[in-house]
Amino acid sequence: MSWINLLKINIKKEIVMMKRYLPNTIAMLLTMYFLFLAMFAGIQIIGDPSSQDVHTQFVIVNYIFWSLSLIVVQDIGWQITTEAAQGTLEQLSMSPMGVWKIMLMRLIATVLANIIIIIVLLYLSMLTTGQWLNIDVITLVPIFVLTLISMFGLGYIIAGISIVLKQIQSFLQILQFVLAGLVFIPLTVAPFLAFFPIVKGVDLVRGIMIDGLSWHSINIIDYSILIFNAAFYFILGLFFFLYCERVAMKKGLLAHY
Amino acid sequence: MEEIIEVKNLSKTYKKRKSKETITAVNDISFTVNKGEIVGLLGPNGAGKSTTIKLICGLLIPDSGSVMVNGISMKEKRLSALSHISAVLEGNRNLYWRLTVRENLEYFSGNRGRSSKDVASEIEDLLDAFNLKEKETELVNRLSRGMQQKLAIAVSLLADSKVILLDEPTLGIDVQTGYEIRKILRDVVRDYDRTIIISSHDMGVIQELCDRTVIINNGKVVTDDKVENLLRLFEVRAYTITLGNALSNQQIQLLHQKFPHLDYSHHSLESTLTVNLTKAEEFYDLFEVLKLEHTPVESIDRQLINFEEVFLKIVNGRLHNELDQSS
Ligand SMILES: Nc1ncnc2c1ncn2[C@@H]1O[C@H](COP(=O)(O)OP(=O)(O)OP(=O)(O)O)[C@@H](O)[C@H]1O
Numbered sequence: 001m002s003w004i005n006l007l008k009i010n011i012k013k014e015i016v017m018m019k020r021y022l023p024n025t026i027a028m029l030l031t032m033y034f035l036f037l038a039m040f041a042g043i044q045i046i047g048d049p050s051s052q053d054v055h056t057q058f059v060i061v062n063y064i065f066w067s068l069s070l071i072v073v074q075d076i077g078w079q080i081t082t083e084a085a086q087g088t089l090e091q092l093s094m095s096p097m098g099v100w101k102i103m104l105m106r107l108i109a110t111v112l113a114n115i116i117i118i119i120v121l122l123y124l125s126m127l128t129t130g131q132w133l134n135i136d137v138i139t140l141v142p143i144f145v146l147t148l149i150s151m152f153g154l155g156y157i158i159a160g161i162s163i164v165l166k167q168i169q170s171f172l173q174i175l176q177f178v179l180a181g182l183v184f185i186p187l188t189v190a191p192f193l194a195f196f197p198i199v200k201g202v203d204l205v206r207g208i209m210i211d212g213l214s215w216h217s218i219n220i221i222d223y224s225i226l227i228f229n230a231a232f233y234f235i236l237g238l239f240f241f242l243y244c245e246r247v248a249m250k251k252g253l254l255a256h257y
Numbered sequence: 258m259e260e261i262i263e264v265k266n267l268s269k270t271y272k273k274r275k276s277k278e279t280i281t282a283v284n285d286i287s288f289t290v291n292k293g294e295i296v297g298l299l300g301p302n303g304a305g306k307s308t309t310i311k312l313i314c315g316l317l318i319p320d321s322g323s324v325m326v327n328g329i330s331m332k333e334k335r336l337s338a339l340s341h342i343s344a345v346l347e348g349n350r351n352l353y354w355r356l357t358v359r360e361n362l363e364y365f366s367g368n369r370g371r372s373s374k375d376v377a378s379e380i381e382d383l384l385d386a387f388n389l390k391e392k393e394t395e396l397v398n399r400l401s402r403g404m405q406q407k408l409a410i411a412v413s414l415l416a417d418s419k420v421i422l423l424d425e426p427t428l429g430i431d432v433q434t435g436y437e438i439r440k441i442l443r444d445v446v447r448d449y450d451r452t453i454i455i456s457s458h459d460m461g462v463i464q465e466l467c468d469r470t471v472i473i474n475n476g477k478v479v480t481d482d483k484v485e486n487l488l489r490l491f492e493v494r495a496y497t498i499t500l501g502n503a504l505s506n507q508q509i510q511l512l513h514q515k516f517p518h519l520d521y522s523h524h525s526l527e528s529t530l531t532v533n534l535t536k537a538e539e540f541y542d543l544f545e546v547l548k549l550e551h552t553p554v555e556s557i558d559r560q561l562i563n564f565e566e567v568f569l570k571i572v573n574g575r576l577h578n579e580l581d582q583s584s
């Protein structure tokens with residue numbers, strides 16, 4: 001029951017902030033859209049005309065995932081850094097729920113609140129390019145959720161690092177490129193990336209949205225890798241976060257002032 | 258009396274990031290707090306008050322020693338120990354500045370797992386009690402420092418914890434709000450059945466609110482006693498005696514032999530003696546000397562020492578031995 005309360009209040013806060021800073025929210029959406037337009041233009045100019053359509057579709061899916069992973073993973077890092085500086089992290093750390101649960105609920109809340117933006121972005125980019133992707137909700141949702149879980153694991157790792165280190169701005173910037181790499185590099189180029197977080201999921205989503213795969217045509221090994229990755233990275237991330245929290249409590253780092 | 262907080266042999270050192278030197282902030286501190294008490298934590302800057310508070314709140318892991326909250330070990334069962342504790346830490350860093358008054362109350366209680374339905378009526382009560390009703394939709398960054406502090410205390414009350422720790426609750430706050438906060442705190446203990454630990458430099462706050470005070474200096478407990486006992490200890494012994502005539506040189510000499518710390522001042526109109534007596538019998542010694550010249554005594558006043566002086570004397574260690582003897 002208290003889990004639900006935690007989730008509800010964090011969703012509420014996320015929505016309140018989005019509304020209160022609506023111009024920021026819109027600016028973020030527009031920035032993401034213009035960045036996409038730039039990529040699209042790039043394909044039109046330098047791409048091979050025979051494969052342009054596939055390329056465009058490829059970019060749409062990747063771009064959407066990249067945006068989502070940035071929102072989720074970076075946001076948690078920023079939140080922790082600012083809250084450690086403002087002192088509210090100490091207040092949260094005194095919650096009998098445990099900070100890790102609060103962070104998980106925040107990750108979920110961030111996704112739920114931003115999913116609208118992501119969907120708008122998806123349709124906007126499909127509309128702009130005239131490339132309509134296969135949106136097979138039943139096949140997509142479980143894969144999407146599993147991919148998110150591994151993304152949350154990454155979120156925990158970033159959150160842990162943010163607690164221990166005071167300056168993470170440059171680190172978060174590098175992270176953008178790492179995430180872009182995970183999302184944009186096709187598995188055919190580097191098959192070992194399948195065991196990295198997010199990658200397998202994005203690959204399957206591309207299969208569904210571009211090549212029209214449906215849930216029964218995806219093989220059991222692919223599902224297994226996805227489930228394994230979700231569990232592995234989530235647990236790894238969580239333990240890393242709990243470890244960082246302990247370090248912070250030993251060294252007095254929960255407040256960065 | 259039921260013990261709700263037990264701090265046992267707590268020690269904590271910090272390592273400075275650059276120089277790698279270690280600072281012992283808390284050095285083998287022990288004390289207990291009973292249910293329903295208001296205990297003051299008093300000490301000069303850098304004494305280790307905030308560190309002690311954070312150790313009790315589970316925000317810092319001690320190097321050694323233990324904290325028990327309502328019989329639960331902070332080390333072994335941190336989260337369930339935390340369910341009995343809430344705190345307002347130093348400064349104005351306990352709130353979300355971009356959320357409103359009401360949103361802060363809702364958000365923090367939600368993050369402690371409380372349902373919005375359960376807290377709804379409590380929020381109304383608190384807004385009333387803290388005079389924040391008109392400001393409920395105001396963003397925290399628009400509130401005065403005093404109102405922010407009141408809200409932070411309201412948030413800690415909404416946590417539904419048995420123990421509340423307040424680190425310097427009246428620092429940087431105007432007199433009127435300081436007064437209001439003290440009144441609220443007194444009501445809280447009476448009406449809400451809470452136990453409070455307050456750290457402060459403000460003797461007024463401690464003297465007015467606390468049943469007992471733990472004085473710490475250099476990370477160690479210097480004394481732990483009821484505020485009234487500490488005051489009595491000094492009050493009883495300091496006397497100012499106003500004399501009708503000046504003392505003779507012989508008398509002055511004799512008095513100085515007996516009472517090395519005696520203060521004698523002589524003006525054209527009056528002569529006064531200020532003396533600290535450790536035993537009642539010393540009165541007789543004093544009067545014997547006065548009797549030599551039949552010096553008239555016009556009045557004897559017990560000197561009123563305020564808590565601030567007591568505190569300074571204890572911290573400076575001057576009256577250390579006397580304290581030890583009396584306890
Ligand atoms: N995070 C930290 N890292 C390093 N040293 C610290 C840290 N926090 C406190 N200290 C040091 O530990 C000692 C005790 O500090 P503490 O804040 O507990 O004292 P205090 O009694 O609360 O003082 P004040 O009245 O100034 O608030 C001080 O010497 C302080 O400089």
Ligand SMILES: [Mg+2]
Binds near residue numbers: 308424
């Ligand atoms: Mg302090």
